[in-house]
Amino acid sequence: xxxxxGMERExxxxxxxxxxxxxxxxxxxxxxxxxxxxVEQGDFVPQEEQNRYPDGCIGSRYNPxxxxxxxxxxxxxxxxxxxxxGQTKFYGAALLRLRELDFQQIQFxxxxxxAWPFSYNELEPYYSRAEQIYRVHGTNEGDPSEPFHxxxxxxxxxxxxxxxxxxxxxxxxxxxxxxxxxxxxxxGPGRRCFFCTTCDGYACPSHGKMDAExxxxxxxxxxxxxxxxxxxxxxxxxxxxxxxxxxxxxxxREREILHLRAGRFVVACGSINSPALLLRSSNPAHPxxxxxxxxxxxxxxxxxxxxxxxxxxxxERLPPMxxxxxxxxxxxxxxxxxxxxLGTIQPAGQLQLGSLPIRLVLNRCxxxxxxxxxxxxxxxxxTVTLDGTIRIEYRTxxxxxxxxxxxxxxxxxxxxxxxxxSTKVPREGSIMKLSGDGHCxxxxxxxxxxxxxxxxxxxxxxxxxxxxxxxxxxxPSAGAVxxxxxxxxxxxxxxxxx
Numbered sequence: 001x002x003x004x005x006g007m008e009r010e011x012x013x014x015x016x017x018x019x020x021x022x023x024x025x026x027x028x029x030x031x032x033x034x035x036x037x038x039v040e041q042g043d044f045v046p047q048e049e050q051n052r053y054p055d056g057c058i059g060s061r062y063n064p065x066x067x068x069x070x071x072x073x074x075x076x077x078x079x080x081x082x083x084x085x086g087q088t089k090f091y092g093a094a095l096l097r098l099r100e101l102d103f104q105q106i107q108f109x110x111x112x113x114x115a116w117p118f119s120y121n122e123l124e125p126y127y128s129r130a131e132q133i134y135r136v137h138g139t140n141e142g143d144p145s146e147p148f149h150x151x152x153x154x155x156x157x158x159x160x161x162x163x164x165x166x167x168x169x170x171x172x173x174x175x176x177x178x179x180x181x182x183x184x185x186x187x188g189p190g191r192r193c194f195f196c197t198t199c200d201g202y203a204c205p206s207h208g209k210m211d212a213e214x215x216x217x218x219x220x221x222x223x224x225x226x227x228x229x230x231x232x233x234x235x236x237x238x239x240x241x242x243x244x245x246x247x248x249x250x251x252x253r254e255r256e257i258l259h260l261r262a263g264r265f266v267v268a269c270g271s272i273n274s275p276a277l278l279l280r281s282s283n284p285a286h287p288x289x290x291x292x293x294x295x296x297x298x299x300x301x302x303x304x305x306x307x308x309x310x311x312x313x314x315x316e317r318l319p320p321m322x323x324x325x326x327x328x329x330x331x332x333x334x335x336x337x338x339x340x341x342l343g344t345i346q347p348a349g350q351l352q353l354g355s356l357p358i359r360l361v362l363n364r365c366x367x368x369x370x371x372x373x374x375x376x377x378x379x380x381x382x383t384v385t386l387d388g389t390i391r392i393e394y395r396t397x398x399x400x401x402x403x404x405x406x407x408x409x410x411x412x413x414x415x416x417x418x419x420x421x422s423t424k425v426p427r428e429g430s431i432m433k434l435s436g437d438g439h440c441x442x443x444x445x446x447x448x449x450x451x452x453x454x455x456x457x458x459x460x461x462x463x464x465x466x467x468x469x470x471x472x473x474x475x476p477s478a479g480a481v482x483x484x485x486x487x488x489x490x491x492x493x494x495x496x497x498x
Contacts (some may be wrong), residue, residue, distance in 0.1 A: 019086020
């Protein structure tokens with residue numbers, strides 16, 4: 001806990017969760033002079049050399065485990081990203097804008113991706129502001145799918161390692177447009193990013209990766225308008241008797257129960273834990289959970305269709321290098337009679353995962369995420385069991401799109417004379433046991449119609465006057481790029497509205 005927090009005080013805003021949404025919102029509101037309390041279930045990730053070690057990758061050293069139940073009834077312990085900065089502490093810092101067509105209705109072979117309640121142009125100024133705050137390095141040129149920018153990226157694109165540049169050259173020879181991947185790192189002479197091999201999936205020991213803690217929370221605390229309460233889990237939100245306003249948040253901290261009061265409350269716990277919190281907060285005025293008059297709380301969980309592809313020369317060990325500097329978005333554009341986008345091809349970074357044989361292969365290849373869109377389905381959802389366990393029901397859909405993108409990616413790397421391996425695309429309708437919250441979005445979608453959405457276009461709940469949700473839960477569709485920058489941009493937009 002920072003500062004001299006008094007539990008008897010009432011804040012202007014209590015924000016529960018300190019990731020991409022909560023951390024960015026706290027920063028924006030603090031700059032405006034509002035008294036903000038940021039509540040985080042976890043603590044700070046230690047800044048230490050072990051951040052770079054394989055047992056720190058994806059947080060096995062740092063992240064707690066939590067019991068979750070899945071659609072087949074199995075109960076499995078999974079690592080959870082409960083830290084100051086949330087999941088951004090271990091993200092790859094790839095901050096991409098959704099493409100303009102992602103805001104429109106798109107007909108895929110597997111179904112419909114719905115339109116957003118506003119166009120890309122509404123969010124564009126906030127994308128630009130978020131890129132400034134998170135020190136994004138990139139260029140507006142080269143990517144055929146890149147949407148309109150009102151400003152240039154604040155910092156130039158990152159340099160490519162020689163081996164990566166050679167791969168890019170081979171792709172360009174095929175008429176492709178590999179382009180700079182926008183990255184949020186504090187890179188340059190005298191800066192904190194050392195362009196190391198351990199970034200994607202690792203915590204940063206130098207604070208050179210611009211995660212929510214580094215870019216927003218620490219600067220927000222300096223304003224003295226924002227205070228931080230760590231190791232504090234919000235068990236439920238309590239409303240007045242009418243059920244139209246939240247009056248306090250019930251927090252469990254070191255076996256003590258606290259009741260935090262504020263004029264407005266923001267839930268920013270992520271697309272799994274945010275609906276779980278609203279469902280746990282049932283009361284006589286809201287017997288099915290808070291803000292759930294539509295019955296949509298927890299429904300339409302989206303997680304992206306993803307497989308891993310690796311390309312390289314099996315007998316040539318790669319030098320240690322920073323790989324995550326480019327991506328391929330040629331297949332994001334409908335073309336050749338195809339009326340829908342396929343998605344993005346993006347380096348995964350030099351991960352040290354799996355058994356020894358797998359690591360030996362990874363040391364000789366560049367790994368890529370092949371990422372396509374999945375589609376909203378009300379049966380893909382988050383619920384809470386009677387004993388309080390979070391239950392996730394998720395079955396794959398729209399896998400034909402991922403198969404098409406995987407086939408295209410395999411072909412281009414083989415034409416470039418690389419040996420190619422890839423993981424299989426899950427069968428349509430198969431149960432997925434999510435290993436983490438990853439790119440999960442949806443579950444509290446926003447929209448103009450209270451009958452079909454939980455939030456309004458500014459992320460305020462339709463049912464409760466002073467309750468907002470600012471994390472990936474608001475997405476009505478997922479697109480096929482990393483969701484972090486869109487969450488940050490919408491947080492800034494919500495801050496202006498509040």
